[in-house]
Amino acid sequence: MSKLDGISPEVIDRFHLDRLPFHQAATAPDELMRLHGARVVVTGGGGADLGQAIVHRFAALGARVAALDLDLDSARAVAEEASKNWGADVFAVHADVTDWDDVHAAVAGAAERMGGLDVMVNNAGGGLKLHGPFLDIRPEDMRRIVDLNLFGVLFSSRAALDHMIPQDRGRIITIASEGGKSRVDGITVYNSCKSAAIGFTRNLAHELRNTQVSTVAVCPGVMVGPHALARLAGEGSRASISALEESYERLNAGRFSLPEEVANMVAFLAGEAGAYVSGTAVSVGGGLSD
Numbered sequence: 380m381s382k383l384d385g386i387s388p389e390v391i392d393r394f395h396l397d398r399l400p401f402h403q404a405a406t407a408p409d410e411l412m413r414l415h416g417a418r419v420v421v422t423g424g425g426g427a428d429l430g431q432a433i434v435h436r437f438a439a440l441g442a443r444v445a446a447l448d449l450d451l452d453s454a455r456a457v458a459e460e461a462s463k464n465w466g467a468d469v470f471a472v473h474a475d476v477t478d479w480d481d482v483h484a485a486v487a488g489a490a491e492r493m494g495g496l497d498v499m500v501n502n503a504g505g506g507l508k509l510h511g512p513f514l515d516i517r518p519e520d521m522r523r524i525v526d527l528n529l530f531g532v533l534f535s536s537r538a539a540l541d542h543m544i545p546q547d548r549g550r551i552i553t554i555a556s557e558g559g560k561s562r563v564d565g566i567t568v569y570n571s572c573k574s575a576a577i578g579f580t581r582n583l584a585h586e587l588r589n590t591q592v593s594t595v596a597v598c599p600g601v602m603v604g605p606h607a608l609a610r611l612a613g614e615g616s617r618a619s620i621s622a623l624e625e626s627y628e629r630l631n632a633g634r635f636s637l638p639e640e641v642a643n644m645v646a647f648l649a650g651e652a653g654a655y656v657s658g659t660a661v662s663v664g665g666g667l668s669d
Contacts, residue, residue: 411652423503425453428604432638438467445489476531499539528572557664584658600664631666
């Protein structure tokens with residue numbers, strides 16, 4: 380007996396009741412979070428901080444993963460380690476997310492190798508070590524930040540939709556930032572791009588509402604990976620250290636995070652257990668934006 384028995388086809392169609400995952404009530408939560416066979420592309424997958432953490436999390440959950448990166452050697456190193464650690468199919472692909480043709484070709488090649496595309500993680504980004512007052516940022520550096528953190532998201536998402544729309548299934552997860560919800564001193568242009576990425580996520584989700592392709596953003600705070608550790612060891616500029624200090628004072632969690640903690644949320648949102656979280660920006664920043 381179906382739970383929809385007695386409801387007219389018109390009502391079922393009007394509210395898409397046939398999409399409700401009734402089976403979840405009888406499914407163990409850990410099974411809903413598994414990603415066996417999921418076909419995933421992670422831009423910036425060679426990154427030493429969040430990129431590698433996301434690739435490893437997906438590989439550990441049974442996904443097939445393409446690590447896209449401008450630095451092919453770094454992507455290969457991450458792919459090889461993830462493959463070895465988790466026994467997963469992980470491979471590297473060269474891609475410049477700021478180049479429309481290049482990222483489309485890279486995503487198409489990855490999708491062809493995997494037999495489709497289920498999840499796109501827009502992770503490529505960063506402040507390019509350009510900390511300081513907005514008045515001191517050169518116009519060419521503004522453009523570099525915008526190209527990477529905004530146009531990179533737009534181009535990669537568009538490339539993913541070429542594969543997701545025809546199959547009427549897919550998930551786009553964009554790495555934004557707590558700085559996109561609140562102020563963080565010294566990175567105004569970067570934060571503005573992250574605010575735009577959150578707005579893009581909301582608007583795209585609305586456009587896709589009648590499909591089974593969805594999108595969500597994840598907002599990290601300060602992650603302590605190799606780059607942050609180097610800054611804390613004295614390799615960062617005074618402006619970058621000030622940004623860390625200012626952020627730390629606003630944290631409710633009382634500590635910074637590891638990249639793996641943010642990657643946990645990305646993996647959760649990619650699976651069935653997190654599928655209803657859509658068109659919003661999920662904070663994983665220890666309360667930085669609250």
